Amino acid sequence: MTERCQAETDQAYESAVKVEQEYVSRLYARLDALRDHNRSALRAAYAQDSGGYAARMEREATTGERLGRLVQLSSVENGLCFGRVDQHAVDGVAGETLYIGRIGLRDEDHEPVLIDWRAPAARPFYAATPTAPGDLVRRRHLHVRDRTVVGIDDEVFDLDRLPESDRDSLVGEAALLATLRQARTGRMGDIVATIQAEQDRVIRASLPGALVVQGGPGTGKTVAALHRAAYLLYTHRSTLERRGVLVVGPNSTFLRYIGQVLPSLGETDVVLTTVGELYPGVRAEAVDSPESAVVKGSPRMVGLVEGAVADRQRVPDGDLVVTADGTTLRVDHATCAHLRDRARGLGVPHNKARKLFVNEMLWELARAQNDQMERSLREVEEAEGLLDHEDLPELENPDAALRTEEDTAHARETLWADPAVRAAIDDLWPLLTPERLVAELLSDPHRLASATAEAAAAPGGAELAPEEWCSLLRPPDAPWTVGDVPLLDEAAELLGEDDSEERARERAEERRRREEERYAQGVLEVTGLVEDGLPADDLLDTARLAERHRDTGPALTTAERAAADRTWAYGHVIVDEAQELSKMAWRVVMRRVPTRSLTVVGDLAQTGNAAGARSWREVLERYVHDRLHEERLLVNYRTPAEIMAVAADVLREVAPEQEPPESVREGDSLPRALHVAPGALARELPALVEAELATVAEGRLAVITPAGRHAEVAGLLPQATAEVTPDVLDRPLAVLTPTQSKGLEFDAVVTVDPAGILATGPTGGHDLYVAITRATRRLTVVHEGELPSMLGRLAHE
Numbered sequence: 001m002t003e004r005c006q007a008e009t010d011q012a013y014e015s016a017v018k019v020e021q022e023y024v025s026r027l028y029a030r031l032d033a034l035r036d037h038n039r040s041a042l043r044a045a046y047a048q049d050s051g052g053y054a055a056r057m058e059r060e061a062t063t064g065e066r067l068g069r070l071v072q073l074s075s076v077e078n079g080l081c082f083g084r085v086d087q088h089a090v091d092g093v094a095g096e097t098l099y100i101g102r103i104g105l106r107d108e109d110h111e112p113v114l115i116d117w118r119a120p121a122a123r124p125f126y127a128a129t130p131t132a133p134g135d136l137v138r139r140r141h142l143h144v145r146d147r148t149v150v151g152i153d154d155e156v157f158d159l160d161r162l163p164e165s166d167r168d169s170l171v172g173e174a175a176l177l178a179t180l181r182q183a184r185t186g187r188m189g190d191i192v193a194t195i196q197a198e199q200d201r202v203i204r205a206s207l208p209g210a211l212v213v214q215g216g217p218g219t220g221k222t223v224a225a226l227h228r229a230a231y232l233l234y235t236h237r238s239t240l241e242r243r244g245v246l247v248v249g250p251n252s253t254f255l256r257y258i259g260q261v262l263p264s265l266g267e268t269d270v271v272l273t274t275v276g277e278l279y280p281g282v283r284a285e286a287v288d289s290p291e292s293a294v295v296k297g298s299p300r301m302v303g304l305v306e307g308a309v310a311d312r313q314r315v316p317d318g319d320l321v322v323t324a325d326g327t328t329l330r331v332d333h334a335t336c337a338h339l340r341d342r343a344r345g346l347g348v349p350h351n352k353a354r355k356l357f358v359n360e361m362l363w364e365l366a367r368a369q370n371d372q373m374e375r376s377l378r379e380v381e382e383a384e385g386l387l388d389h390e391d392l393p394e395l396e397n398p399d400a401a402l403r404t405e406e407d408t409a410h411a412r413e414t415l416w417a418d419p420a421v422r423a424a425i426d427d428l429w430p431l432l433t434p435e436r437l438v439a440e441l442l443s444d445p446h447r448l449a450s451a452t453a454e455a456a457a458a459p460g461g462a463e464l465a466p467e468e469w470c471s472l473l474r475p476p477d478a479p480w481t482v483g484d485v486p487l488l489d490e491a492a493e494l495l496g497e498d499d500s501e502e503r504a505r506e507r508a509e510e511r512r513r514r515e516e517e518r519y520a521q522g523v524l525e526v527t528g529l530v531e532d533g534l535p536a537d538d539l540l541d542t543a544r545l546a547e548r549h550r551d552t553g554p555a556l557t558t559a560e561r562a563a564a565d566r567t568w569a570y571g572h573v574i575v576d577e578a579q580e581l582s583k584m585a586w587r588v589v590m591r592r593v594p595t596r597s598l599t600v601v602g603d604l605a606q607t608g609n610a611a612g613a614r615s616w617r618e619v620l621e622r623y624v625h626d627r628l629h630e631e632r633l634l635v636n637y638r639t640p641a642e643i644m645a646v647a648a649d650v651l652r653e654v655a656p657e658q659e660p661p662e663s664v665r666e667g668d669s670l671p672r673a674l675h676v677a678p679g680a681l682a683r684e685l686p687a688l689v690e691a692e693l694a695t696v697a698e699g700r701l702a703v704i705t706p707a708g709r710h711a712e713v714a715g716l717l718p719q720a721t722a723e724v725t726p727d728v729l730d731r732p733l734a735v736l737t738p739t740q741s742k743g744l745e746f747d748a749v750v751t752v753d754p755a756g757i758l759a760t761g762p763t764g765g766h767d768l769y770v771a772i773t774r775a776t777r778r779l780t781v782v783h784e785g786e787l788p789s790m791l792g793r794l795a796h797e
């Protein structure tokens with residue numbers, strides 16, 4: 001290009017940027033005006049006197065709505081508008097130009113000036129391709145920083161139809177590549193500006209049924225699933241707002257990693273959780289050994305938990321003998337068996353059936369007590385020669401001898417207050433919490449053996465092999481594992497609510513109050529309602545705001561109510577890293593979504609859980625039947641081609657039936673293998689990590705090591721912490737196991753001891769595949785022994 005041409009192009013580009021700047025400035029002015037309007041309306045509403053109940057309810061509803069809008073308007077500040085589409089002229093009538101943004105805006109005359117990215121009108125922005133441009137002449141990406149347009153990118157689908165004046169301002173660099181080259185921050189960002197056509201299909205798929213998204217590492221499964229949540233809430237707001245959307249991720253670090261995406265899209269009405277937290281009140285993070293995971297993940301556990309419950313509904317070996325208030329009472333063995341069978345025959349959960357059992361047993365004991373009393377009386381009377389023959393028939397019929405109903409009730413009450421009676425009944429049919437049942441089952445070999453026997457004796461029951469039930473045994477104080485959660489949930493179904501329901505409600509209420517205050521504080525900050533010097537008794541203090549929005553803040557209410565309620569039915573559930581869920585875990589998820597409206601995203605080639613999925617159909621078909629639709633994502637947006645080539649070799653070995661995704665870009669450094677002499681890791685690794693940290697500068701580095709060497713490797717690096725908590729994402733360096741690194745990404749990755757990762761168990765190959773596909777720029781594999789042959793493509797140093 002000649003200098004003159006270049007100058008003309010630069011000038012055309014500058015003037016295009018100027019035009020866009022004017023438009024974007026108008027949009028921000030409109031945003032500011034709307035914020036001011038909502039803020040003033042909110043203040044006015046808060047300042048109003050409460051009035052009567054109806055007025056108060058109405059005001060609550062209005063302020064809830066206004067506040068929701070204000071939160072939304074405040075969360076879209078960055079990248080408010082990121083795109084524009086120009087339609088071609090039809091029959092001489094000029095095509096429309098639409099601006100696409102995070103939310104929809106209208107001007108003072110109610111004319112649309114910005115189209116919400118989720119609206120049908122925005123679809124061509126994502127769906128148009130050079131071969132299928134629809135009615136678009138051009139798609140333009142706007143790069144806006146702090147309200148200033150810093151660049152534009154054009155894709156022209158039909159140069160001939162583009163107005164002459166616009167042709168010179170075309171710019172080549174794709175917005176997507178610019179985004180992908182940015183250094184990682186430890187938090188996933190949204191991709192509204194650069195959603196690709198194959199991802200758009202996933203995001204806008206219809207609500208009913210189960211959508212499975214299978215895709216290799218870095219294909220955008222997570223990010224697309226999150227945008228789908230936002231899309232579904234926008235499109236089906238009335239259905240989903242009340243029931244909520246649940247996103248299930250693999251661990252709390254991952255949830256922290258993705259936690260900003262939905263708020264940045266203006267959506268806060270989504271519950272994010274892990275499988276380990278799906279059972280309210282338990283936060284399971286520990287993982288089972290592969291052997292134990294396989295057993296706990298097997299559907300045979302349903303029978304085992306049933307067996308464990310049945311085992312707690314006992315009949316004494318002989319008669320039941322209890323000493324109450326100095327009197328020995330006896331209920332014969334056959335009666336005990338009869339009472340147990342009657343309670344079981346009710347077909348209601350254990351804790352509910354217990355009520356009948358306790359009542360009937362107390363009645364039997366009261367009768368025994370009465371017999372005893374009558375006998376004593378008779379003995380005394382006989383001894384004193386006072387017995388009148390006319391009394392005999394009554395004594396032969398002890399039922400008749402139980403005087404009035406009131407007497408019986410009183411006798412039962414007194415017996416129930418006697419600790420010995422209570423202990424005897426509890427021993428036969430205890431009140432059980434799921435936590436107690438499962439903890440005692442897994443830590444007591446006798447209970448486990450007899451639950452196993454009960455399970456095997458049940459119709460269709462299968463016996464656990466000795467080595468299987470041995471793998472389940474653990475110390476009584478062991479922490480809950482992720483694999484325990486489905487057992488707890490199963491137990492909760494079989495046990496039913498116990499009498500501590502009330503206490504649980506109180507706890508939930510307290511938690512809810514605290515959450516509301518936290519939320520209110522966030523609202524005050526994000527909306528700018530908090531101003532310097534706001535008097536302490538101002539109407540807008542946190543506690544009052546929380547109080548006022550207790551019933552009207554749908555985001556908070558849904559999240560809080562849903563999280564505290566095991567039986568909550570969500571409107572839609574998204575499961576990420578879904579290949580990790582065992583068949584037992586799927587039972588828990590499915591209970592949360594009776595409508596089976598699901599999005600399941602994962603990669604069967606990355607399954608690290610020995611009890612995880614091998615086939616989507618095998619796992620899901622029994623729940624959703626033919627309402628299962630599968631999409632595939634084939635382009636890797638994370639890993640450069642050079643690293644993906646190494647990963648593809650690994651994939652060929654460990655999951656040859658899976659296709660490796662194709663990388664969208666090339667990297668600027670070759671992935672390499674570094675041999676370290678045995679015993680020299682302590683000396684060499686810190687220096688390598690220092691050098692990598694310097695290379696990634698502001699970016700992030702992960703050292704990924706076999707689980708068995710995590711503590712050792714973390715101990716070698718002064719910048720690392722031994723314990724992995726979600727705030728590891730805030731530091732430049734994280735030392736992780738392959739399981740902990742799942743779903744995350746880093747500018748550079750150092751994988752230590754690949755042979756050790758391969759040897760960790762049946763899914764070691766999948767773990768290695770995960771470990772080497774986390775990098776966006778640089779990969780170094782450190783090996784002390786032979787480099788596994790599947791990594792032969794690495795450059796050697």
Ligand SMILES: Nc1ncnc2c1ncn2[C@@H]1O[C@H](COP(=O)(O)OP(=O)(O)OP(=O)(O)O)[C@@H](O)[C@H]1O
Nearest residue numbers: 191194195196217218219220221222223637638743
């Ligand atoms: N359309 C896009 N525009 C910009 N960035 C994208 C796009 N699609 C994906 N990415 C980026 O690619 C990276 C990988 O995405 P994501 O984590 O969702 O992939 P994944 O398929 O879930 O990977 P894995 O299976 O390894 O967990 C992220 O940084 C994401 O932001």
